[in-house]
Amino acid sequence: MKENLTxxxxxxxxxxxxxxxxxxxxxxxxxxxxxxxxxxxxxxxLRRRTQWFADVPRTVAGIDAFKARVEGxxxxxxxxxxxxxxxxxxxxxxxxxxxxxxxxxxAPGNHGLDWRGLSYYGGMACRTYFCPSVRHxxxxxxxxxxxxxxxxxxxxxxxxxxxxLSAFFKELENRIGRPVNESDFSDGSDTALLFRTFATLKLNxxxxxxxxxxxxxxxxxxxxxxxxxxxxxxxxxPASSFETIFRELDSGFSSTREIHDAAERIEDIxxxxxxxxxxxxxxxxxPVGHKAGMPST
Ligand code: SF4
Ligand code: SF4
Numbered sequence: 001m002k003e004n005l006t007x008x009x010x011x012x013x014x015x016x017x018x019x020x021x022x023x024x025x026x027x028x029x030x031x032x033x034x035x036x037x038x039x040x041x042x043x044x045x046l047r048r049r050t051q052w053f054a055d056v057p058r059t060v061a062g063i064d065a066f067k068a069r070v071e072g073x074x075x076x077x078x079x080x081x082x083x084x085x086x087x088x089x090x091x092x093x094x095x096x097x098x099x100x101x102x103x104x105x106x107a108p109g110n111h112g113l114d115w116r117g118l119s120y121y122g123g124m125a126c127r128t129y130f131c132p133s134v135r136h137x138x139x140x141x142x143x144x145x146x147x148x149x150x151x152x153x154x155x156x157x158x159x160x161x162x163x164x165l166s167a168f169f170k171e172l173e174n175r176i177g178r179p180v181n182e183s184d185f186s187d188g189s190d191t192a193l194l195f196r197t198f199a200t201l202k203l204n205x206x207x208x209x210x211x212x213x214x215x216x217x218x219x220x221x222x223x224x225x226x227x228x229x230x231x232x233x234x235x236x237x238p239a240s241s242f243e244t245i246f247r248e249l250d251s252g253f254s255s256t257r258e259i260h261d262a263a264e265r266i267e268d269i270x271x272x273x274x275x276x277x278x279x280x281x282x283x284x285x286x287p288v289g290h291k292a293g294m295p296s297t
Contacts, residue, residue, distance in 0.1 A: 021096025030085030164248035209252025
């Protein structure tokens with residue numbers, strides 16, 4: 001939910017907070033830390049807030065009253081009770097539709113005034129915070145994420161998954177024998193689609209352990225709410241080469257058969273991405289044998 005990086009940071013990071021008309025992120029504002037994080041429920045919630053906020057006088061009292069109204073009708077039970085969920089997250093609707101900050105100076109009705117100082121974290125934090133993924137993951141991986149996403153909901157869910165993304169891209173680069181590059185996950189490509197298939201596992205992973213918190217990720221590195229090791233409720237379930245991916249998907253297995261099925265799902269995605277990438281020239285992203293300037297057949 002930030003409008004700008006510092007000039008120095010721009011050269012070392014990829015901007016993932018606002019990406020395109022339908023892709024943005026509100027994860028660090030607690031977007032998914034709600035009782036019902038289903039995409040339809042979140043969309044209804046965000047659009048309702050935006051509609052209400054349109055009539056709110058831009059005064060301290062008016063904005064405080066809006067906050068009280070929102071918190072009065074929305075369930076306040078949260079998967080992570082100590083992770084603040086901001087009531088000022090709403091929906092930006094212009095040429096697309098994406099999550100956004102109602103207090104931002106560019107939000108409709110604010111006439112350039114920044115009201116984020118009224119939020120729980122305060123204006124400075126809202127303007128300058130960047131999550132561990134943005135700060136630490138290589139630009140080439142974050143570029144692949146940015147190019148692959150086509151909807152705010154999945155984008156915000158996967159962006160903060162620093163360890164999951166790291167395990168994914170390390171495995172892929174080992175397999176293809178080189179770093180991924182910009183052309184590997186170009187907009188609309190099969191590989192971008194497969195990356196979204198991988199990210200979607202966070203939503204529909206059938207091996208999620210009992211008692212796992214759901215899709216929301218507590219990514220602040222303060223030692224709270226650490227993800228446990230992969231749950232194994234029977235003797236003899238072997239370790240997997242996808243152990244990190246399984247842990248980051250909050251997995252639990254009750255049999256060797258289950259962990260093999262889970263590994264096969266992940267393996268299938270890697271196999272297919274590898275197939276597409278190995279058929280391309282890593283220099284220019286075109287199919288191997290294609291000459292620059294000539295249409296591919
Ligand atoms: S979680 Fe990261 S990418 Fe998402 S809005 Fe916050 S800083 Fe930006
Ligand atoms: S006020 Fe701050 S925490 Fe709330 S939505 Fe805006 S940027 Fe996020």
